[in-house]
Amino acid sequence: MSEWLEITTLDQIPVLGSRVVETDTMNVAIFRGRDDTVYAIKDACPHKNGPLSQGIMHGHSVTCPLHNWKIDLTTGEAMGPDEGCTNVFETKVENGTVFLRLP
Amino acid sequence: MKENLVLIGNGMAGMRTIEELLKLAPEKYNITVFGEEPYGNYNRIMLSPVLANEKTLDEIMLNDEQWYADNNIKLEKGKKVVEINRARREVIAEDGTVAPYDRLIIATGSTSFMLPLPGADKYGVIGFRDVADVDMMIEAAQQYKKAVVIGGGLLGLEAANGLMKQGMDVTVVHLLDTLMERQLDKPAAKMLQQSLEDRGMKFLMDHATEEILGDDRVTGLRFTNGDEVEADLVVMAVGIKPNIELAQKAGLHCERGIVVSDTMQTFDPRIWSVGECVQHRGVTYGLVAPLFEQAKVAANHLAEFGIARYEGTVTSTKLKVTGIELFSAGDFHGDETTEELLFHDVAGGTYKKLVLKDNIIIGAVLYGDTVDGTWYFQLMRDGTDVSDFRNTLLFGQAHLGDAGHGDETRVAAMPDDAEICGCNGVCKGEIVQAITDKKLFTLEEVRAHTKASASCGSCTGLVESLLAHTLGGDYSEAPSKKPMCGCTDYSHDEVRAAIREHGLKSQEEIRQMMEWKTPDGCAACRTALNYYLLCEYPGYDDPESRFINERAHGNIQKDGSYSVVPRMFGGLCTPQELRAIADVAEKYDVKEMKVTGGQRIDMFGIKKEDLPAMWKDLSEAGFVSGHAYGKAMRTCKTCVGKTWCRMGTQDSTGLGVKLEELTWGSWMPHKFKLAVSGCPRNCAEATIKDFGVVCVDSGYELHIGGNGGIKVRVTDFLTKVDTEEEVLEWCGAFCQLYREDAHYLERTAPWVERVGLQKIKDILEDEKQRKTLHERFLVSQKPAQIDPWKAYAEGERSDHFFEPIKLKVS
Numbered sequence A: 001m002s003e004w005l006e007i008t009t010l011d012q013i014p015v016l017g018s019r020v021v022e023t024d025t026m027n028v029a030i031f032r033g034r035d036d037t038v039y040a041i042k043d044a045c046p047h048k049n050g051p052l053s054q055g056i057m058h059g060h061s062v063t064c065p066l067h068n069w070k071i072d073l074t075t076g077e078a079m080g081p082d083e084g085c086t087n088v089f090e091t092k093v094e095n096g097t098v099f100l101r102l103p
Numbered sequence B: 001m002k003e004n005l006v007l008i009g010n011g012m013a014g015m016r017t018i019e020e021l022l023k024l025a026p027e028k029y030n031i032t033v034f035g036e037e038p039y040g041n042y043n044r045i046m047l048s049p050v051l052a053n054e055k056t057l058d059e060i061m062l063n064d065e066q067w068y069a070d071n072n073i074k075l076e077k078g079k080k081v082v083e084i085n086r087a088r089r090e091v092i093a094e095d096g097t098v099a100p101y102d103r104l105i106i107a108t109g110s111t112s113f114m115l116p117l118p119g120a121d122k123y124g125v126i127g128f129r130d131v132a133d134v135d136m137m138i139e140a141a142q143q144y145k146k147a148v149v150i151g152g153g154l155l156g157l158e159a160a161n162g163l164m165k166q167g168m169d170v171t172v173v174h175l176l177d178t179l180m181e182r183q184l185d186k187p188a189a190k191m192l193q194q195s196l197e198d199r200g201m202k203f204l205m206d207h208a209t210e211e212i213l214g215d216d217r218v219t220g221l222r223f224t225n226g227d228e229v230e231a232d233l234v235v236m237a238v239g240i241k242p243n244i245e246l247a248q249k250a251g252l253h254c255e256r257g258i259v260v261s262d263t264m265q266t267f268d269p270r271i272w273s274v275g276e277c278v279q280h281r282g283v284t285y286g287l288v289a290p291l292f293e294q295a296k297v298a299a300n301h302l303a304e305f306g307i308a309r310y311e312g313t314v315t316s317t318k319l320k321v322t323g324i325e326l327f328s329a330g331d332f333h334g335d336e337t338t339e340e341l342l343f344h345d346v347a348g349g350t351y352k353k354l355v356l357k358d359n360i361i362i363g364a365v366l367y368g369d370t371v372d373g374t375w376y377f378q379l380m381r382d383g384t385d386v387s388d389f390r391n392t393l394l395f396g397q398a399h400l401g402d403a404g405h406g407d408e409t410r411v412a413a414m415p416d417d418a419e420i421c422g423c424n425g426v427c428k429g430e431i432v433q434a435i436t437d438k439k440l441f442t443l444e445e446v447r448a449h450t451k452a453s454a455s456c457g458s459c460t461g462l463v464e465s466l467l468a469h470t471l472g473g474d475y476s477e478a479p480s481k482k483p484m485c486g487c488t489d490y491s492h493d494e495v496r497a498a499i500r501e502h503g504l505k506s507q508e509e510i511r512q513m514m515e516w517k518t519p520d521g522c523a524a525c526r527t528a529l530n531y532y533l534l535c536e537y538p539g540y541d542d543p544e545s546r547f548i549n550e551r552a553h554g555n556i557q558k559d560g561s562y563s564v565v566p567r568m569f570g571g572l573c574t575p576q577e578l579r580a581i582a583d584v585a586e587k588y589d590v591k592e593m594k595v596t597g598g599q600r601i602d603m604f605g606i607k608k609e610d611l612p613a614m615w616k617d618l619s620e621a622g623f624v625s626g627h628a629y630g631k632a633m634r635t636c637k638t639c640v641g642k643t644w645c646r647m648g649t650q651d652s653t654g655l656g657v658k659l660e661e662l663t664w665g666s667w668m669p670h671k672f673k674l675a676v677s678g679c680p681r682n683c684a685e686a687t688i689k690d691f692g693v694v695c696v697d698s699g700y701e702l703h704i705g706g707n708g709g710i711k712v713r714v715t716d717f718l719t720k721v722d723t724e725e726e727v728l729e730w731c732g733a734f735c736q737l738y739r740e741d742a743h744y745l746e747r748t749a750p751w752v753e754r755v756g757l758q759k760i761k762d763i764l765e766d767e768k769q770r771k772t773l774h775e776r777f778l779v780s781q782k783p784a785q786i787d788p789w790k791a792y793a794e795g796e797r798s799d800h801f802f803e804p805i806k807l808k809v810s
């Protein structure tokens, strides 16, 4: 199992908003829900790789800015009539610090 | 490298396969489609209603050329494939076009079977298969009177009905003494013939054609019994022939059709085949329902999911002649081992026959009343034992245990798994769920979401009943009250009224008060509520409830980069300004620059994290944001006007600058464009703008509600005024009225059409109302004209993060 990586502090992510984490291999979108749950998902829509980080978040899902697919942030799966799936990653928040675990 | 997938035949089966494949694996292949016909693909079934003048060709297009472009599919339209070279894996078209394939789909359909009679090659003798045939029939109907249709089957009768609607005198020639003998028994066929005769159709039953008469063009037919009949047009509808010539030539194993396995593969594993050209387990099909199932299976394997199998389909038939209800399925003749349940009301025009074997329905013929067709079909396919309700079976499903439910509609009684749309295999449960979950109100919406009733249309009545039943009283009043989105039952107007009436100040308050079903709303209502609130309370704004373009103050492009457009008031600029733009473009490595339709300069390909620095530089050079990204006032286009143009009547550029200074930065329900032309020659195209001014010698004509988008709409004339001050006042008042009254994402053109020009005129012509509207507009412009670029550049705003978090993963 890989280790937890310290990313940022909670106040650096707007509520119902997002940040992008750039790693060597890919971009990860980090979302903060109304209840301060933090979600992490690969920043590429299963439809045509749209940057999900730039979408509008609601509940535990995000609407992709390019063609409005709705993606579930807990599973990475497209919702509604669309089909497709992208990766999600584990996160945790401790004393206001956000951690991410990549596989 | 993506593999190449080539489809031969852009008909119903082939294109459905592509659509199913795009759903499963949109990026997997480079797709090329060859179609002999010169269009995108259309709903062939609906050619009958087109011929009968009930539909237009446009209405039956399934995917137009734009769709192919949008999905990156290369459409080789009007090109017939003449050779498949399996060794080199290439297909070659008549005009020499060559396309290599890694995988190939053959979906060439079938052709009309033309009886090999003497004279069958005369002009005016055709089949009924494609748009060209329909065009030919319509053309003939304009010049000639008499048509003969050979073949009294489904297709022949639909052709005959259509030709009659086109005003022709139509005779149907049939070899046997019963019409549609493959679908109907004698009594039902007689009833059908009677009602078609009542409409004016003539029949020559028991007649075999011997020869087609005429010189170049057909003039008549002679039969084996020596009779003759006159004809200016002969339509042969005696059957179809799988179109397998191409496959045969390529050496693929064919019998009556191209032989395929349960995975829809031919004997060459790189080649798939679907549709009427296919023979599967010894059967060829001529209806869409089985073809659509085949398409699903083929797509599943092309996407390399490899789990689906096609195992054949039981089909049922309906005749698409408006006003005649007819349904048939299975073995309706029966034999000594079967029993018949029969209901025949000659006066009432109803006939029902069910054939049972061991208390299981194996065939059905319904005439006059077909509502229960889907139910019987369901019982038949499920092999349900009907002994418990045999004695009421013929009265239909509504009759089952209906104590006290007398008026409940029959659709209500159907179980959820009852198939409503036979063509697309859609069940009642799916439709009801789509209606409730997705808030569907209209037939079109149901079609779009479920495909029910989107092919032959016979189930339209059932789908409408389902809509009516599921929505209750709402169905009829649907257009006037449509919920904002799936999160609420309230309409745009009701939500806005509530904000005003109860002084709701935040999205949370609105969602609570109006009983939202979701905690944070969705992308649709969040953006709308944010707009309604900021319109009501100038200064309000929730960046996270804005579409990314408005959050990042740039247009997101398809690769995730942004474009930046600095505002140039009235389209004017100075050499220094141009130089500043050029410097910025070089500094930030702008990939492309272009002059926009609104006379501004657009810079493309900018990385998100560079935006604030770039804005800072532009801001220092005196530019503000062009709002080319927002549901906002965009640009004011001008012509050169009186200053330079010899035709000019007023200072159109000067007025344009003033209008833009008044309105820039304003958030609107949708994008909003202005223009000023210096004379009626209208070089600035002011009459397709949301607010357009056309200068004349004696003053200024004001026009509203124009649109140059997908659907062009010319403006309505609002009024004529004498001075620039008046133009500005009317403009501000009009903007504010639109801002306060239109629904979010409703442009001025549909808004004007919805509320009516007169109402808008009445309000604006009233001086007091006009002045207060203008006043309110000025108030809301104060916070709106704080330039967002400058605010971010100078650190006054920091509610959006442009920088990514960089992470080193070791």
Ligand SMILES: Cc1cc2nc3c(=O)[nH]c(=O)nc-3n(C[C@H](O)[C@H](O)[C@H](O)COP(=O)(O)OP(=O)(O)OC[C@H]3O[C@@H](n4cnc5c(N)ncnc54)[C@H](O)[C@@H]3O)c2cc1C
Binding pocket: B008, B009, B010, B011, B012, B013, B014, B034, B035, B036, B037, B044, B045, B046, B047, B048, B079, B080, B081, B082, B107, B108, B109, B110, B128, B129, B130, B155, B158, B243, B246, B274, B275, B276, B277, B285, B286, B287, B288, B289, B291, B318, B320, B423, B456
């Ligand atoms: C008037 C009419 C009414 C009908 N009504 C019904 C109905 O009510 N219900 C029902 O279920 N079915 C109905 N059908 C039958 C239904 O339309 C067909 O079953 C269906 O269209 C077959 O689909 P397909 O893809 O196999 O063939 P098609 O839709 O015929 O598609 C084949 C396509 O391939 C193209 N093509 C052929 N050869 C080549 C080549 N060498 N190179 C390039 N392109 C080529 C053709 O131009 C054609 O566009 C009706 C048919 C007609 C004509």
Ligand code: SF4
Binding pocket: B639, B640, B641, B642, B645, B646, B647, B648, B649, B652, B677, B678, B679, B680, B681, B682, B683, B684
């Ligand atoms: S609209 Fe009239 S004034 Fe303006 S440029 Fe054209 S001709 Fe000249």
Ligand code: SF4
Binding pocket: none
């Ligand atoms: S800029 Fe407008 S017209 Fe051009 S491709 Fe985009 S949406 Fe279509």
Ligand code: FES
Binding pocket: A045, A046, A047, A048, A049, A050, A051, A064, A065, A066, A067, A068, A069
């Ligand atoms: S890329 Fe996300 S919806 Fe198209």
